[in-house]
Amino acid sequence: MRPEEGVLTSRSRAIGAVLALLTDELCVVCNGFPSREAFALRDRPENFYMIGSMGLAPAIGLGVALAQPRRKVVVFDGDGNVLMAMGTLATVGALKLKNFIHIVFDNEVYGSTGNQPTISQTVHLEQVAKAAGYRNVERVRELDDAIYEAKTMLKEDGPSFLLVKVSELSDDVGRVEIEPAAMTDRFRKAAMKGTAS
Amino acid sequence: MTFPAKDFVSLLQEVGFDFFTGVPDSTLAGIIAVLIERRAYVPAVREDEALGMAAGAYMGGKIPAVLMQNSGLGTSLNALVSLNLIYLQPCLLLISWRGHDDKDAPEHMVMGQMMTKQLDLVRIPHRTVRAETVREDVGWAAQAFMAQRIPVALLITKGVLS
Numbered sequence: 001m002r003p004e005e006g007v008l009t010s011r012s013r014a015i016g017a018v019l020a021l022l023t024d025e026l027c028v029v030c031n032g033f034p035s036r037e038a039f040a041l042r043d044r045p046e047n048f049y050m051i052g053s054m055g056l057a058p059a060i061g062l063g064v065a066l067a068q069p070r071r072k073v074v075v076f077d078g079d080g081n082v083l084m085a086m087g088t089l090a091t092v093g094a095l096k097l098k099n100f101i102h103i104v105f106d107n108e109v110y111g112s113t114g115n116q117p118t119i120s121q122t123v124h125l126e127q128v129a130k131a132a133g134y135r136n137v138e139r140v141r142e143l144d145d146a147i148y149e150a151k152t153m154l155k156e157d158g159p160s161f162l163l164v165k166v167s168e169l170s171d172d173v174g175r176v177e178i179e180p181a182a183m184t185d186r187f188r189k190a191a192m193k194g195t196a197s
Numbered sequence: 198m199t200f201p202a203k204d205f206v207s208l209l210q211e212v213g214f215d216f217f218t219g220v221p222d223s224t225l226a227g228i229i230a231v232l233i234e235r236r237a238y239v240p241a242v243r244e245d246e247a248l249g250m251a252a253g254a255y256m257g258g259k260i261p262a263v264l265m266q267n268s269g270l271g272t273s274l275n276a277l278v279s280l281n282l283i284y285l286q287p288c289l290l291l292i293s294w295r296g297h298d299d300k301d302a303p304e305h306m307v308m309g310q311m312m313t314k315q316l317d318l319v320r321i322p323h324r325t326v327r328a329e330t331v332r333e334d335v336g337w338a339a340q341a342f343m344a345q346r347i348p349v350a351l352l353i354t355k356g357v358l359s
Contacts, residue, residue, distance in 0.1 A: 028253070048256070050280075051279070051283075052275070052278075052279025052280060052283065053245070053249065053275060053276045053279045053280035054275075055245075056245065056246065056248075056249035056252075056276060056280060057249075058249075059241075059245075059246040059247075059248075059249025059250050059253065060249045060250070060252050060253040060256075060280075061253060062249075062250050062253060063216075063218075063249065063250035063251060063252060063253020063254035063255070063256070063257065063259075063261075064253040064254070064256055064257045065253070065257075066216070066239060066250070066253075066254055066257070066259075067216065067253065067254040067255075067256075067257025067258055067259045068257040068258070085243070085245075085246060087242035087243055087246065088242070088246050088249075090242055091240075091241060091242055091246060094240075095239070180283040180284040180285070181283070181284060181285040183284060184256060184284045184285055184286060187256050188255070188256040188257075188258075191256050191257050191258070192256075192257065192258045195258055
């Protein structure tokens with residue numbers, strides 16, 4: 001157990017708090033526990049839950065944000081996920097999309113496979129994001145700060161990167177009960193709402 | 198005989214493709230130059246990232262195409278099988294066939310020989326573009342794309358497009 005674990009909020013509390021702020025934003029959630037927790041906490045048609053293709057959540061989010069420039073796109077990600085496809089931080093920095101918000105719940109472990117350590121304790125991902133060219137970058141350790149920064153980022157022009165330090169505890173939640181192909185259809189409909197198809 | 202890259206891009210745009218991303222290859226240089234000129238190309242840093250962007254764009258209402266050298270197919274395997282094929286996320290794959298006919302640099306030889314087998318293995322329909330049949334090839338890809346909602350590949354060998 002990490003020394004500071006006792007004072008850190010759980011990822012599911014942080015995910016729940018940010019989800020509660022969302023209105024019509026489109027939200028892409030990375031694979032593993034973040035998707036399962038988000039599905040259990042507040043399922044909505046604007047959420048796309050990933051299983052598999054680890055690392056690709058921000059890439060998918062960028063595609064949505066490019067196709068729907070008037071919609072805000074929020075990506076829920078994890079430290080292991082970001083480390084797996086760190087090049088995408090550079091793509092975000094190069095594209096500079098105003099409607100892209102990247103929220104990383106950093107627990108310093110691969111939670112879905114048994115809490116093996118990642119390297120995010122030493123490599124601070126928000127510094128990588130800043131170097132890559134994200135417009136707004138914040139790192140927070142308290143739930144209240146996470147809510148404040150997320151609220152701010154939802155209002156301002158992106159790309160924004162919020163790193164929320166969370167404990168390695170996972171909720172006892174089931175799998176996402178939406179078939180992948182049905183997931184695509186539901187999210188696509190929500191993403192294209194109001195645009196001619 | 199070669200087919201002009203700009204006419205090839207126009208054909209793709211005429212059948213509806215309106216989102217292009219990928220990682221360059223010399224064989225695809227002409228196509229990418231035209232796409233950049235038409236402000237229609239989003240550069241990716243890895244081929245699986247390009248597949249992710251294409252999937253997001255598809256869900257945002259676009260009809261996506263992903264350009265890559267066949268070496269990128271190796272990088273893309275997990276995205277293809279755990280994103281595209283299970284979520285039914287279609288895209289057109291424009292893949293340069295390096296190592297075709299065993300004539301290329303050594304690093305392209307193994308992939309050049311196994312590429313079509315890899316595509317068959319993951320059940321991705323593919324067709325090799327010929328300058329004489331470009332229109333039919335693009336038409337086939339567009340039709341297969343709509344019908345199956347999975348990635349469909351057009352393979353491009355050296356010298357077919359100018």
